[in-house]
Amino acid sequence: MATKPGGDKITRNIVIGMVAFVVAIGAIFSYTSSKSTNGVAIPSIVSKAEGYGVVFNGDLKGVPTVDLWEDFQCPICGEFETLNGAYMQSLISQKKAKVVFHLLSFLGPESIQAANAAACAADEDKFLAFHAYLYAHQSKTENSGLWSAAGLLEAGKGAGLTSQAFTSCVKDSKYGDWVNNVAADGGAKNVNQTPTVFVNGTEINRNTDYFNAAAFKKVIEG
Amino acid sequence: MKKYFPWFGLLARLILGGVLITAGYLKAFNPSKAKMAVRAYEVLPIALANILGVLLPWVELGVGFLLILGVATRFTARFTALLMFVFIIAIGQAWARGLSIDCGCFGGGGQVDPSQTKYLPEIGRDIAFILISYFLIRYPTSRFALEKEDQ
Numbered sequence A: 001m002a003t004k005p006g007g008d009k010i011t012r013n014i015v016i017g018m019v020a021f022v023v024a025i026g027a028i029f030s031y032t033s034s035k036s037t038n039g040v041a042i043p044s045i046v047s048k049a050e051g052y053g054v055v056f057n058g059d060l061k062g063v064p065t066v067d068l069w070e071d072f073q074c075p076i077c078g079e080f081e082t083l084n085g086a087y088m089q090s091l092i093s094q095k096k097a098k099v100v101f102h103l104l105s106f107l108g109p110e111s112i113q114a115a116n117a118a119a120c121a122a123d124e125d126k127f128l129a130f131h132a133y134l135y136a137h138q139s140k141t142e143n144s145g146l147w148s149a150a151g152l153l154e155a156g157k158g159a160g161l162t163s164q165a166f167t168s169c170v171k172d173s174k175y176g177d178w179v180n181n182v183a184a185d186g187g188a189k190n191v192n193q194t195p196t197v198f199v200n201g202t203e204i205n206r207n208t209d210y211f212n213a214a215a216f217k218k219v220i221e222g
Numbered sequence B: 001m002k003k004y005f006p007w008f009g010l011l012a013r014l015i016l017g018g019v020l021i022t023a024g025y026l027k028a029f030n031p032s033k034a035k036m037a038v039r040a041y042e043v044l045p046i047a048l049a050n051i052l053g054v055l056l057p058w059v060e061l062g063v064g065f066l067l068i069l070g071v072a073t074r075f076t077a078r079f080t081a082l083l084m085f086v087f088i089i090a091i092g093q094a095w096a097r098g099l100s101i102d103c104g105c106f107g108g109g110g111q112v113d114p115s116q117t118k119y120l121p122e123i124g125r126d127i128a129f130i131l132i133s134y135f136l137i138r139y140p141t142s143r144f145a146l147e148k149e150d151q
Helices: A007-034 A075-093 A109-123 A127-136 A149-158 A164-171 A176-188 A213-221 B002-028 B031-039 B046-069 B073-096 B119-138
Strands: A053-056 A065-070 A098-103 A196-199
Touching: A007 A176, A007 B031, A007 B046, A053 A109, A065 A075, A075 A098, A075 A127, A075 A213, A098 A109, A098 A176, A109 A127, A109 A149, A109 A164, A109 A176, A127 A149, A149 A164, A176 B031, A176 B046, A196 A213, B002 B031, B002 B046, B002 B073, B002 B119, B031 B046, B046 B073, B073 B119
Parallel strands: A065 A098
Antiparallel strands: A053 A098, A065 A196
């Protein structure tokens, strides 16, 4: 069937070359776009040194540090918030711990938009209220349209965010690159699941400490 | 029977190519999740796992397209078999060590509840793909291949 000797070889090499080219471009694009970039816009409450987390009580000394990695679309994070959310807020308000929120976005575009909107809320000192509101109104399905820009603006109203600054921050995805940096940092710290909690830099026990309010309190306060 | 082999070859190319393209496509555009899926196997150092998580979906896409087009069929079939073999080892070690992860083969991945692991079906599926690859390695000449004669 080989009509022209060598003809197929040329086709073969051209096709292999083209596919390899597209694959290389895609992989490089994917790699650079998921890498952490310097100099991205961050809200003032975010600390690069804390893995781009949203930091509360950052200046307290002699208290435990609680790091929470979460995704606004993750249902188990919703359960975690229901059980421990108020306690986490009390740790912050009573200055009992330094608390760092890391907003991951494994679950797709609406996780990214929700994390961006939470950073916008932080600009107006309403991060915690917005955080609580998002979990209280979670969608049953991922990327359902609930946390589209319009939905997040509605959610903002629910948490008392109505300013023009908040609106444009959400619509323009002002902190989109920051969300990417948070994800890259979570990757570097081997966070493979949400929610994940570190107390003083070590993960708490997955089997016993996450969904038992008393155990969770004990692991933080000793 | 043998005269139908090129048709079987076509079918094999479409199955393997389709599977690889689907698997690659579902992961290529969520790199942070793809990285997490590789990390969850707890085999490679974190930095290396993160690089592999980004690369692997694109390699799958590329090999998948070559299979569909029918170019360098024997080589791509060998590569697919090798890839599936590596997947089986990776899943097998996770199972043996008592990790509870999703293979992350078609997106997803990472730790899951121990009751939700599917190690046996995942390995079985990969063995089936190896058998299909093996057919293509033996009989790489197939219908509607861009490259008429594979060496």
